[in-house]
Amino acid sequence: MTDVHLRNLYKTYPGGSAPATKDVSLDIADGEFMVLLGPSGCGKTTLLRMLAGLELPDSGQIVVGGRDVTYLPPKDRNLSMVFQSYAVFPHRKVRDNIGFGLTMRGTDRAEVARKVAWAAELLQLEPYLDRYPAQLSGGQRQRVAVARAIVVDADVLLMDEPLSNLDSLLRLTFRAELKKLVEEIGTTTVYVTHDQSEALSLGDRVAVLRSGEIAQCAQPLHVYDNPADRFVGGFLGSPPMNFLTTRLAAGDGPKVTADLGKQIVEGPATLRPHDGKPVLLGIRAEAVEIAHTRQGDAVRATVKVFEPLGSAVLVTAEIDGQEIKVQAPNTFRAATGDQVWLTFPSRHTRWYDAETELALEAA
Ligand SMILES: Nc1ncnc2c1ncn2[C@@H]1O[C@H](COP(=O)(O)OP(=O)(O)O)[C@@H](O)[C@H]1O
Numbered sequence: 001m002t003d004v005h006l007r008n009l010y011k012t013y014p015g016g017s018a019p020a021t022k023d024v025s026l027d028i029a030d031g032e033f034m035v036l037l038g039p040s041g042c043g044k045t046t047l048l049r050m051l052a053g054l055e056l057p058d059s060g061q062i063v064v065g066g067r068d069v070t071y072l073p074p075k076d077r078n079l080s081m082v083f084q085s086y087a088v089f090p091h092r093k094v095r096d097n098i099g100f101g102l103t104m105r106g107t108d109r110a111e112v113a114r115k116v117a118w119a120a121e122l123l124q125l126e127p128y129l130d131r132y133p134a135q136l137s138g139g140q141r142q143r144v145a146v147a148r149a150i151v152v153d154a155d156v157l158l159m160d161e162p163l164s165n166l167d168s169l170l171r172l173t174f175r176a177e178l179k180k181l182v183e184e185i186g187t188t189t190v191y192v193t194h195d196q197s198e199a200l201s202l203g204d205r206v207a208v209l210r211s212g213e214i215a216q217c218a219q220p221l222h223v224y225d226n227p228a229d230r231f232v233g234g235f236l237g238s239p240p241m242n243f244l245t246t247r248l249a250a251g252d253g254p255k256v257t258a259d260l261g262k263q264i265v266e267g268p269a270t271l272r273p274h275d276g277k278p279v280l281l282g283i284r285a286e287a288v289e290i291a292h293t294r295q296g297d298a299v300r301a302t303v304k305v306f307e308p309l310g311s312a313v314l315v316t317a318e319i320d321g322q323e324i325k326v327q328a329p330n331t332f333r334a335a336t337g338d339q340v341w342l343t344f345p346s347r348h349t350r351w352y353d354a355e356t357e358l359a360l361e362a363a
């Protein structure tokens with residue numbers, strides 16, 4: 001039973017002007033795959049290194065499997081870590097690289113051989129066991145690093161951008177394999193990435209970090225559909241979520257309306273307390289409905305760019321000076337300068353305070 005609890009972790013590096021992590025608290029369940037997602041420099045690696053014992057927090061607590069490990073050295077934590085670069089020993093064969101951690105712990109040779117065979121099979125490394133790392137591709141070398149991390153029966157598996165040095169096709173393949181592997185072994189995993197598609201694909205939950213703080217932590221699709229703020233909606237998803245500046249009309253009709261390019265979009269009654277205030281309307285590109293003719297209370301827009309993506313088309317349009325991205329079925333056609341009509345289905349619209357950029361409804 002290895003749950004992980006990070007409690008109010010603060011860390012500022014010597015000479016650092018701002019904290020690398022600031023009051024980070026996170027509860028990770030036994031067997032959970034937790035992704036730490038955020039832009040470069042937001043504190044992901046610092047958090048992982050504190051968990052591993054490679055950095056000490058200034059304050060706060062780290063509890064792993066019920067044990068306070070905050071100030072324990074790495075060797076007393078029973079965690080294993082996979083880094084971004086292929087940290088394999090060039091002068092050892094693949095089999096000895098995989099078994100290295102076990103051999104160091106004094107595990108007997110038969111047991112080492114058994115576990116190496118198990119990991120090699122899981123990671124499809126059996127044909128390469130007697131090769132040296134230089135005779136492997138980048139993807140195979142990173143598999144060796146993962147194999148070495150899983151054979152030691154660590155309580156928690158820590159991975160810091162393990163796919164980022166692989167080319168894009170290999171990254172997709174390895175991502176799916178990694179997901180299957182971790183589901184199979186069931187070890188609690190903390191996985192760091194700046195790649196939002198990896199976070200969506202792999203995580204049981206995703207903690208989105210900004211400037212050393214957790215902006216939101218929830219299941220990937222919940223975060224995708226209900227970003228807690230503009231930063232999260234912009235970071236998760238490709239293209240990023242659209243945010244349009246508008247103002248809620250103060251009226252006493254049954255519906256709340258927002259003014260968009262002198263046109264009207266309906267909002268939920270829960271927005272009533274914000275009547276008259278500037279707000280942001282958030283909507284995903286694929287949730288906007290687009291047509292060449294006026295439909296119901298659609299909003300008029302002008303096409304700026306039309307891009308076929310293959311499985312869909314991406315239209316960049318403008319509403320009264322504001323840009324919006326619309327992802328339409330790949331049968332939709334448009335050209336620059338076309339007038340189109342956009343509908344914002346209310347089940348897909350999200351509303352944000354224009355100043356704080358925080359969600360107005362509970363996310
Ligand atoms: N060893 C270090 N010494 C000083 N500052 C550091 C050190 N490591 C990281 N930082 C700073 O701490 C912040 C967080 O870095 P890091 O945890 O590496 O972010 P990420 O992994 O999300 O890119 C950054 O501002 C970075 O410059």
Ligand SMILES: [Mg+2]
Binds near residue numbers: 044045046
């Ligand atoms: Mg990092």
